[in-house]
Amino acid sequence: MKINFLMILVLALTFFLVGCGDDNKANENAVKAESNKNSGSATIEEETVAKAIPIVPDNDVIANDNFSNLQLNDVTKPVYDKYTIWERQEAGLPMELPPITNYTEGKIAYLTFDDGPDNKITPIILDILKNYGIHATFYVCGNMVEKNPDVLKRIYTEGHAIGNHSYNHVYKELYPNVDKFLKQISDTDEIIKEFIGVRPLIIRTPGGRAGMWTPDYEPMMTACGYVEHDWNVSVEDATSKKPTPQEMIYFVDEQTNKQLKDNAAIILMHSKEDKGNTAAALPGIIKVLVDKGYTFGVVTPMTPQPW
Numbered sequence: 001m002k003i004n005f006l007m008i009l010v011l012a013l014t015f016f017l018v019g020c021g022d023d024n025k026a027n028e029n030a031v032k033a034e035s036n037k038n039s040g041s042a043t044i045e046e047e048t049v050a051k052a053i054p055i056v057p058d059n060d061v062i063a064n065d066n067f068s069n070l071q072l073n074d075v076t077k078p079v080y081d082k083y084t085i086w087e088r089q090e091a092g093l094p095m096e097l098p099p100i101t102n103y104t105e106g107k108i109a110y111l112t113f114d115d116g117p118d119n120k121i122t123p124i125i126l127d128i129l130k131n132y133g134i135h136a137t138f139y140v141c142g143n144m145v146e147k148n149p150d151v152l153k154r155i156y157t158e159g160h161a162i163g164n165h166s167y168n169h170v171y172k173e174l175y176p177n178v179d180k181f182l183k184q185i186s187d188t189d190e191i192i193k194e195f196i197g198v199r200p201l202i203i204r205t206p207g208g209r210a211g212m213w214t215p216d217y218e219p220m221m222t223a224c225g226y227v228e229h230d231w232n233v234s235v236e237d238a239t240s241k242k243p244t245p246q247e248m249i250y251f252v253d254e255q256t257n258k259q260l261k262d263n264a265a266i267i268l269m270h271s272k273e274d275k276g277n278t279a280a281a282l283p284g285i286i287k288v289l290v291d292k293g294y295t296f297g298v299v300t301p302m303t304p305q306p307w
Helices: 002-039 044-050 085-091 121-132 142-147 149-157 178-196 217-223 245-255 276-291
Strands: 061-063 079-081 108-114 137-140 161-164 264-270
Touching: 085 178, 108 121, 108 276, 121 149, 121 276, 137 142, 137 149, 142 149, 142 178, 149 161, 149 178, 161 178, 178 217, 245 276, 264 276
Parallel strands: 061 079, 108 137, 108 264, 137 161
Antiparallel strands: none
């Protein structure tokens, strides 16, 4: 009964979103077209170039129609879907993922960065990761993608994983109302797909699911095919501690001294304009993890839960 109720809720929300979305989008397009015609500020050709979708990186896995290709033996391959959840529903395709066995081979560190992409710190982090030949996972917000689509495209084309971190990260608009949460996630999917042609299957709840999700969140997210991951290691860069780079390195060192579940260190960091210390700490964090025998992976549906 609960799943039936949840699917009814999904269906109702779908009709609301599709109905309103089409009318609003038509109006917006008409206004933009008239504005461009009058101002001559942007040609159709210029807009086409600006919105050009990057070629899918060779290392990526794009989910097939029934999700049967997501059981991987390579922890470095990002996973995406070419359909949004509403496109899957409209086409009669599965929305919920099949059972997937978690990847638990060896000690894997997952460097994850929330709240971006911005145009100041995220590029610095990308430069550092490129220098070390390491791929990470960026949980992005829809409103930040709208401001910095070229940075999102760079994250994608350089082989990193992209996750969905809601549209605006505003707690009072995300909790405790599951349909508003789902709307922000699905809206952000649409925004991401507009710029890179695919959407994530992985999400991260702003603030973490503990204390934020009521019991109906997880069944809804599962029914819609999303996999949520929190973290088990943090550099504390979003807390009142305001740690120095050296303190962040120390936090990672201390928290990875203990045995972590499934030998997976899922490390919470942030990539936005006030996180210069995080970027400065990153080389030292990588060194600590390498010295402890960790290799690096990206978060996918087969990534184990941190707890």
